[in-house]
Amino acid sequence: QQKVQQSPESLIVPEGAMTSLNCTFSDSASQYFAWYRQHSGKAPKALMSIFSNGEKEEGRFTIHLNKASLHFSLHIRDSQPSDSALYLCAVSSANSGTYQRFGTGTKLQVVP
Amino acid sequence: DAGVTQTPRHEVAEKGQTIILKCEPVSGHNDLFWYRQTKIQGLELLSYFRSKSLMEDGGAFKDRFKAEMLNSSFSTLKIQPTEPKDSAVYLCASSYGTGENTLYFGAGTRLSVL
Numbered sequence: 001q002q003k004v005q006q007s008p009e010s011l012i013v014p015e016g017a018m019t020s021l022n023c024t025f026s027d028s029a030s031q032y033f034a035w036y037r038q039h040s041g042k043a044p045k046a047l048m049s050i051f052s053n054g055e056k057e058e059g060r061f062t063i064h065l066n067k068a069s070l071h072f073s074l075h076i077r078d079s080q081p082s083d084s085a086l087y088l089c090a091v092s093s094a095n096s097g098t099y100q101r102f103g104t105g106t107k108l109q110v111v112p
Numbered sequence: 113d114a115g116v117t118q119t120p121r122h123e124v125a126e127k128g129q130t131i132i133l134k135c136e137p138v139s140g141h142n143d144l145f146w147y148r149q150t151k152i153q154g155l156e157l158l159s160y161f162r163s164k165s166l167m168e169d170g171g172a173f174k175d176r177f178k179a180e181m182l183n184s185s186f187s188t189l190k191i192q193p194t195e196p197k198d199s200a201v202y203l204c205a206s207s208y209g210t211g212e213n214t215l216y217f218g219a220g221t222r223l224s225v226l
Contacts, residue, residue: 032213043116043203043217044155088155092213099145099168100215104154 002027004091006103013110019076021106023089026070030093033065034100035074038086047087048074079110114139116218118204123223130192133221136185137206145215146170146179146189149201158189158202162209194225 003026013019021035034049048063050056050072055064065072076083086107090100117136125131137144146158159179160168170177176195181187191198201222205215 034213034215036215036217043219044205044215045217046214049214090215099157099160100213101157102147102155104152 002030002091002093002101004089004101004103006087006089006106008106009104010107011109013079013108015079015081015110015112017079017110019079019083019108019110021074021076021087021089021108022071023073023091023103024071025091027091027093028067028070030067030091032092032100033063033072034090035061035063036088036090036102037083038088038105040085044088079108081110081112084109116204116206116216118202118218118221120221121219123221125194125223125225127196127225128193129225130190131194131223133189133191133202133204133223135187135189135204135218137187137204138216139185140208141206141216142209143207144181144187145205145207146187147203147205148173149203149220155203161187191223194223196225199223199225 007022035047036044038044050063050065060077062075086105088105089103092100119134144161147155149155158170158173161181164181178190201220203220205217
């Protein structure tokens, strides 16, 4: 069964810093990889997703996928206090049901 | 466009009660999901429907949890009987389905079982 794990559990960074969040998965046949952001008391909201190896950049956010090492990451350039939230990674695979399985999240705090 | 609507936002139940949570997905979406969110376990799948057909029923949650999709625009999650360990946030999400996997979540129902 697919296992999805995130690191670190929590992170405090200064405003303007680069933030890196990690996600590992266990099923090498996984096909879809996504990051969601959840502000306190709010619904999770999709940030970015990727299907194939490599990088994808959207504004201050970059997602990087390495299927061979069963790892993908989210990088936030010039982190802002408004980026403070719980970040959830999600993976789906035809072998494990086509629904997205989530990690337990990384709680990010960006301090001014 | 309306997003995913969940009601109620908060629910308090006594142990042993039956509660029903409601969800209206985004219009036109084919897939509907119920997840439970706790700090320790994160998001766990309870049920997954595609075009109103049950695709996954969340294994460990079968005995007291029952989700139904009465039509393409309305779903319910019944918990019967409730136990204190069911205290969590219940999230409903929908997506277009094959080829477009982005999940759109509702704000959730926070359930407290006393």
